[in-house]
Structure formats: structure tokens, C-alpha cells
Amino acid sequence: MTITDSFDLTEPEEAPAVDSGGERRRVGANLIVGAAIVLTIVATALLSFLWTPFDPTRVEVPDRLKGMGWEGHLLGTDQVGHDILSQLMVGARNTLFVGILAVGIALVVGVPLGGLAAARRGWVEESVMRLSDVIYAFPAILLAILLSAARGPGISSAMIAIGVAYIPIVARVTRGASLAVFQTDYIRAAYSYGRGRTYVFVRHVLPNISSVLIVQATVLFALAILAEAALSYLGLGVQPPAPSWGGSLVAAQTFFRIKASLAFFPGLAIAISVVGFNLLGDGIRDFLDPKLAEKT
Amino acid sequence: MASYIIRRFAIFVASLFLASVAVFWVLAVLPGDPATRILGTQATPENVERLRHELGIDRPLTTQYADWVWGTVTGDLGTSYVTQDEITPQIRQRLKVTLPLAIAAMFLATAVAIPVGVYAASNHRQAGDTAVSILSQLGISIPAFWAGLLLTTYVAVKWGILPAGGFPGWGDSVVDSLRSLVLPAVSLALVQGAILTRYVRSAVLAVMREDYIRTARAKGLTRRSALWRHGLRNAAIPVITILGLQLAALIAGTVVIENVFVLPGLGRMLVQAIDRRDLLLVQSTTLVITAVILVVNLLVDLAYNVVDPRLRTR
Numbered sequence: 001m002t003i004t005d006s007f008d009l010t011e012p013e014e015a016p017a018v019d020s021g022g023e024r025r026r027v028g029a030n031l032i033v034g035a036a037i038v039l040t041i042v043a044t045a046l047l048s049f050l051w052t053p054f055d056p057t058r059v060e061v062p063d064r065l066k067g068m069g070w071e072g073h074l075l076g077t078d079q080v081g082h083d084i085l086s087q088l089m090v091g092a093r094n095t096l097f098v099g100i101l102a103v104g105i106a107l108v109v110g111v112p113l114g115g116l117a118a119a120r121r122g123w124v125e126e127s128v129m130r131l132s133d134v135i136y137a138f139p140a141i142l143l144a145i146l147l148s149a150a151r152g153p154g155i156s157s158a159m160i161a162i163g164v165a166y167i168p169i170v171a172r173v174t175r176g177a178s179l180a181v182f183q184t185d186y187i188r189a190a191y192s193y194g195r196g197r198t199y200v201f202v203r204h205v206l207p208n209i210s211s212v213l214i215v216q217a218t219v220l221f222a223l224a225i226l227a228e229a230a231l232s233y234l235g236l237g238v239q240p241p242a243p244s245w246g247g248s249l250v251a252a253q254t255f256f257r258i259k260a261s262l263a264f265f266p267g268l269a270i271a272i273s274v275v276g277f278n279l280l281g282d283g284i285r286d287f288l289d290p291k292l293a294e295k296t
Numbered sequence: 297m298a299s300y301i302i303r304r305f306a307i308f309v310a311s312l313f314l315a316s317v318a319v320f321w322v323l324a325v326l327p328g329d330p331a332t333r334i335l336g337t338q339a340t341p342e343n344v345e346r347l348r349h350e351l352g353i354d355r356p357l358t359t360q361y362a363d364w365v366w367g368t369v370t371g372d373l374g375t376s377y378v379t380q381d382e383i384t385p386q387i388r389q390r391l392k393v394t395l396p397l398a399i400a401a402m403f404l405a406t407a408v409a410i411p412v413g414v415y416a417a418s419n420h421r422q423a424g425d426t427a428v429s430i431l432s433q434l435g436i437s438i439p440a441f442w443a444g445l446l447l448t449t450y451v452a453v454k455w456g457i458l459p460a461g462g463f464p465g466w467g468d469s470v471v472d473s474l475r476s477l478v479l480p481a482v483s484l485a486l487v488q489g490a491i492l493t494r495y496v497r498s499a500v501l502a503v504m505r506e507d508y509i510r511t512a513r514a515k516g517l518t519r520r521s522a523l524w525r526h527g528l529r530n531a532a533i534p535v536i537t538i539l540g541l542q543l544a545a546l547i548a549g550t551v552v553i554e555n556v557f558v559l560p561g562l563g564r565m566l567v568q569a570i571d572r573r574d575l576l577l578v579q580s581t582t583l584v585i586t587a588v589i590l591v592v593n594l595l596v597d598l599a600y601n602v603v604d605p606r607l608r609t610r
Contacts, residue, residue, distance in 0.1 A: 134311045134318070137589040139548035142582055146322050148570050149578040222437070229439050230552045234567050246439075253445055253556070260449045267442035274437035 031283025037276025045092040054083035056090045056243055065259050075265055078248070079255045084262075087243040088269050094238045095245060095273065098159045099224040103217050105163025106170045111213065113167070114174025115205065118182055119197045125175070132168035140165035140227045141234075148236045158237040162227045166220050173216045177209040211288040218281035222274045229270045245270050300601060308594045315586045316368070320361050323579050324353075333573050334377060351377060351576075364579070373580040378572045383580050386565065393463060394554070394561035397477055397484070398546050404485035405492055406539065413496025418523055420501060428493065435490025440549050444483035444556040451479060461558040480557045484549045488542055495538045499531040506530070533600070540596030544589050 048056075053074065060081030068076045075084040117128040138146075144161035151157050181187060182205065190200045231237035232246030240247055245266040252263035331347040332339065348354045352363070367374055373383035416428035452460035458479050464472045503509065504519075504527055512522040551563030558564070562581060569577040 130307055130311065131314070133307075133593070134314045134590075137311065137315060137544065137586045137593070138318075138582075139544045139589075141548040141551050142585060145551075145566050145570060145578060146319065146582055149573070149575055150323050153570065226439050230441060233439075233441055234552060234555055236567075236570070249442065249445060253448075256445070256449050257453060260454075263442070263445045263449060267439065267445070270439050270442065271434070271437045275433065278433060278437060 026287060028283055028286045030279045031287055034276055034279030034281070034283045037272060038280050041092050041273055041276065042096065044089050045096050048086075048089035048093055052083070052086035052089050054086045056082065056086035057241055058082070065255065065262075068261075076259075076261070078262060079251050082243075084248075084265055087248060088245065088265060090243045091245045091248065091266070091269065092273075094155065094232075094242065095225055095228055095270075098155060098162065098228040098237070099221045101159045102162035102166065102224045102228075103220050105160065106166035106220060107213070107217060109163075110167045110170025111174050111206075114171040114176075115178055115201045117171070117175045118178035118205075119201055128171065129175070132171050135164065136168040138165060141230065144231050144236050153236045153239065155238050155242075158228060158231045161231070162224050165227075166223070169220065170213075170216065173212060174209065177212045178205050181205045181208045211284070215281050215285045215288070218277055218284060222277035222281070225270060225273050225277065297601075301598065304594065304597055308590060311590050312587060315590065316365055316583055317361070319579055319583050319586070320364065323575055324357060324360065329353075333575075368580065368583060373584075374576050376569075376574050376577045378569075378574040378577075383577055386577075387562065387581060387584055390560060390562045390565050392466060393477075393559050394547075394550050394563065397480055397553070397559065397561060398543075398550055400477060400481040401484035401488060401549070402539070402542070402546060404481055405489035408485070408489045409492035409496055410535070413493045414500055414523075414528070416493070416497045417500035417504065418520065420504075425497075428497065432490040432493045432497075435486055436494070438487065440483050440487045441552045441556045443486050444480065444553055447479045447483055448556070461556075463559050476557070476559070480553045480559060483556070484546065484553055487549065488546060491545075492535075492538065492542065496531070496535055499534045500527060503527045503531040537596060537600060540592055543592050547585055547589065 053072065058081075060077070063071075063073075063077050063081040064079055066073055066077045068074065070076060073083050073085070075088070078084055078087070113128050113132070117125040140162045143165050144158055147157040147161050148154075178201070187200060187204055190204055195203075228237055228244075229246035229249075232244040233249050235247075235250070238244035238247055248266040249263060252266065256263050329344070329348070331344045331351060331353065335343055335347060345354075352360060364374070371384060373387065375382055376386075412428055416425045419425045448460045451457050459472075459476045460479075461476070463476050466473050500523070504523065508526055509522050512526050513519065517525065550561060551566060553559075554561040554563040555567055562585065566578060566581055568574075569581070
């Protein structure tokens with residue numbers, strides 16, 4: 001075995017192997033605050049399709065670098081006169097879009113791989129795990145740099161890179177959680193009925209590990225937001241003039257001597273979103289597995 | 297033990313091979329011809345063909361791959377398509393910035409995370425623990441490059457305590473070079489330290505639930521002395537592992553932070569290489585970074601199995 005086998009790579013707390021349905025479920029503060037933040041971001045992103053205070057891409061050079069509240073610009077304007085609030089609203093859209101697709105890629109590839117490893121054991125499991133070690137040696141940024149070099153930088157390169165980088169994490173979590181389920185009597189019963197491995201995995205194992213996967217997906221979403229912001233900041237993600245939280249910080253860096261607050265709001269938006277998804281993940285875990293909540 | 301080392305080393309070689317194929321495949325096989333990309337869409341077919349020949353990309357893929365891997369093994373990573381500079385000395389030069397930065401960040405993060413994590417765990421569910429949990433939650437939510445931008449704005453530009461960016465070079469002034477690494481290292485360490493604190497806290501909490509700690513308590517040791525005498529050494533094992541795994545994240549972090557602080561490291565070179573469409577430079581540098589990560593994983597695995605013999609038999 002190797003070091004990466006023994007640990008869940010994202011969360012310090014051990015994930016529960018099986019959903020303990022009979023326990024009393026508890027809606028904690030984490031869940032409420034996390035869900036509220038996430039819903040607000042989703043609502044903001046959806047609202048930006050219908051309405052923003054100003055046209056987010058409208059350039060008004062005479063109105064540039066104005067302070068908060070200036071002539072209806074609630075958060076002020078940036079170096080070319082964009083309304084900062086409108087830019088942040090549209091940026092939320094891009095952030096969520098990249099997050100959903102990246103986590104989607106990781107789940108669609110990682111879950112079957114992890115399930116295959118747990119169902120087949122032996123050399124198949126060994127190969128899947130070693131392959132995921134190799135992918136794990138490529139951080140998302142490195143993959144994004146490679147893809148940008150090959151296909152040109154852009155939002156699709158960024159989300160493929162983030163998604164592929166998270167495949168090993170999902171595969172490991174799926175394998176770890178599935179192993180315990182495959183040991184249970186009802187799985188043996190299903191096999192004795194002559195059901196195939198794929199059927200058993202989809203019909204019996206997946207529902208039992210779904211809580212672990214939901215928690216993992218939420219935590220990965222938070223990581224994906226950070227990765228997307230970093231890539232857009234480097235110019236490898238969302239391409240200007242399309243607004244993005246990370247991209248806004250590039251301009252902020254050039255102008256912070258004149259207006260330091262330019263760097264403040266996009267960073268705050270990123271941090272609040274990440275806190276929101278992390279709290280939501282913790283909250284869902286506590287809700288689905290009260291025993292674990294007791295322990296931590 | 298010997299058979300374990302041999303097996304683990306074989307896995308390492310296979311991983312490195314797969315990684316090199318992946319890097320080569322992404323850049324050589326994915327749609328888009330490097331020559332066209334370098335010359336632009338307006339280039340004549342003859343010019344494209346001439347450049348393809350100069351770059352050696354009109355040869356069969358297997359030949360190109362074998363040449364590249366052989367060069368890498370013998371320490372000759374080739375010549376940049378764009379600047380015509382040799383790649384190996386460039387990487388060596390850049391590592392002199394990136395490695396000290398990564399090591400300083402790791403050191404800072406560990407120096408803060410271990411005492412804070414142990415403190416939180418030994419004050420489980422008290423005010424101090426809650427404060428640490430909230431702060432570490434904030435720490436893992438802040439993008440390192442945003443922390444860098446804010447530090448530049450206040451510490452460097454407004455208060456003028458440390459340089460806002462750039463790097464004088466070790467040859468010019470060691471003190472000034474160290475000073476210009478302080479803010480980047482702190483930005484990286486904030487995030488890494490927050491993650492590590494959470495691991496240390498939960499590792500210590502997990503150990504404190506073990507039977508041998510209960511036995512120690514039953515023998516009359518206080519919670520604190522049981523933790524110091526028996527708990528910390530056991531909690532250290534998973535923490536060491538996490539430190540190894542964090543290297544990948546840290547290297548990814550240096551790529552971004554070097555661009556915030558305009559440091560002439562590997563990460564900045566990579567991003568500039570993309571702007572210049574310098575494919576071979578990207579290809580070789582990516583392989584070098586991946587190899588470093590794989591080597592560290594190998595070393596941590598071997599060290600881990602020396603520390604904890606139970607793992608060898610699994």
C-alpha cells in the first residue's frame with residue numbers, strides 16, 4: 001500500500017462507511033448557515049441572467065475607480081468604470097458553472113472507478129489505486145497549464161483540469177466507503193440471486209454510500225471554487241472581458257496603489273462561497289450521521 | 297522489507313512512465329499543431345512545414361517520445377522553441393527561488409499548526425478549540441493569492457515594511473532575497489497551516505480515544521501527561537503523511553503566489569511559457585514537477601513504513 005491509500009485526502013474526519021439511518025437527525029447551525037450562503041450565491045447567479053444593477057460589461061472610463069455608493073454603484077466601479085456589484089453577480093455564474101462541471105467530471109469518472117476497485121479487488125483494485133496515485137501527482141494547476149498549452153487557455157480547459165485532478169479523491173472515497181458495503185449480507189444475498197456486479201453496485205451499494213459522496217462533492221465544490229479563482233487569476237480560466245472573481249483580482253493588483261478596495265470584494269466573494277460550501281458539507285455530514293457529529 | 301522496497305520502487309517507475317506518457321500525449325496528440333500555434337493562422341503551409349521539421353515534430357510520435365524521455369533521463373531537457381535557451385539550466389535557476397519558498401512556507405505552516413492543533417484538541421469543545429476551528433475554517437477558505445494581494449497592499453505598500461514583489465537574486469543580496477520571500481511564504485503558509493491545523497487536531501482527538509490512552513489515564517496519568525507521553529507520538533504518524541501529501545498542493549500554490557509577487561520561480565516561468573506558446577518548456581517543466589511529487593511520495597511511503605511496521609504486512 002502507499003500513503004495515499006490510508007487517508008481521505010480532503011477531510012480530516014473519517015467518512016462514515018454506511019448511512020446510519022436510524023439515528024436521530026439534527027439540523028445544526030453549520031447546515032443552516034452553509035445552506036443559506038449557498039442558496040444566496042445560486043440565487044444571485046440566477047438573478048444575474050435577468051437583472052444586474054448596471055450592464056456588467058459596459059465600459060464608462062470617466063466613471064472609473066469611484067467609491068462605494070457613488071451614483072447607485074453600491075460597491076463602486078473598477079479601473080474601466082465597470083459596476084463592481086454587477087461584475088460580481090455575473091462572476092458568481094461562472095464560478096458555479098465551473099464548479100458544477102468540474103465536480104461532475106470527477107464524480108462521473110471517479111465513482112465507477114472506485115466502485116470497480118471495491119467490487120473486483122485484486123489486481124483490478126491495485127491498478128485503479130496506482131493509476132489514481134499518478135493522477136494525484138498532477139495538481140489541478142499543473143493540469144490546467146498543460147491543457148492550456150495544448151488547447152489554449154479558457155473556461156473549458158480549466159474545468160476539465162479541475163475535474164480530472166479530483167478524480168483520484170472521488171475514486172478513493174468511493175472505494176473506501178463501498179468496501180464496507182460489499183461485505184454486508186444483503187450484497188451476498190443479491191449476488192446469490194445471480195445479480196451482476198454492476199447491478200449490485202448501482203442498485204445496492206450506491207444508495208448506501210450516497211451520503212458520503214454528497215458530503216465529498218460539497219467539499220470538492222469548495223476546492224473547485226478556489227482552483228477556478230486561482231486559474232482565472234493566472235489567465236488560464238475565464239477569459240476577459242467575461243467577468244470572473246479571480247480575473248477581477250488581476251486588475252485589482254495593478255490599481256491597488258490607487259484604490260486598495262478593488263482587491264477586497266472579489267476575494268471576499270470567493271472566501272464567503274468557500275466557507276458556505278464547506279459549512280454545507282459539514283452540516284450535511286452531521287445531519288446524515290449524528291454519531292460522527294458526536295465524535296468530532 | 298526488501299521486497300516491499302523493490303515493489304514500491306517498481307510502482308514509482310511505472311507511475312513516472314505513465315506520467316511522462318500523459319504529459320507527452322496531452323501536448324502531442326490533442327488537436328492543434330504546435331507549429332501552427334507558434335506561427336499563427338496566417339502562416340503559409342511551407343513555413344509551417346519548415347518549422348515542424350526544425351522542431352522535430354514531423355517525426356513519428358514514438359521517436360519523439362523516446363528522444364524526449366532519453367533527454368530527460370540524461371539531464372538534457374532540450375531547447376526552448378521560443379527563446380532558443382537550454383531548458384535544464386533555466387529550471388535549475390528557477391528552482392533556487394521555488395524550493396526555498398516552498399520549504400519556508402512548509403516550515404512556517406508546521407511551526408504554527410502543530411502547537412495550535414494540539415492546543416485545540418487538548419481543549420476539546422472549549423472556547424479555545426472553537427476559536428481555532430473558526431479561524432482554521434476561515435484559513436482554508438481564503439485563496440492564498442488573495443491573502444498575498446492583501447498583504448502586499450498593507451504590509452508592503454501602505455506600511456513599507458517588506459518588498460511588494462520582485463527578487464534581487466541570491467548572488468546580489470542574501471538578506472534582501474530572504475526579505476522578498478517573507479510575504480509570499482506567509483501567504484502560502486496561512487492556507488497550508490489552516491489545513492494542517494485541522495489534521496493535527498483531529499489526529500490528536502482520534503488518538504485520545506484509543507484504549508492505551510484510557511489505560512494510561514486509569515493508571516493515574518492526567519489527560520495532559522497521557523497526551524504528552526503516549527498520544528503525540530502516535531498522532532504524529534498520520535500528520536507526517538499529510539505533510540508529504542501537502543507538497544503537491546504547496547507546489548500548485550507556489551505557481552500562483554510567484555505570479556502575485558513577481559518571483560522568478562518555476563511557476564512564473566510556466567505561466568509565461570504558456571503566454572509565449574513555449575510547448576517544450578511547459579512539457580519538460582511539468583514532468584520535472586510531477587517527478588518531484590512522485591519522489592516525495594515514494595520517500596514518505598518508505599519512511600512511513602520504517603516508522604510504522606504494521607503497514608508492511610497489509
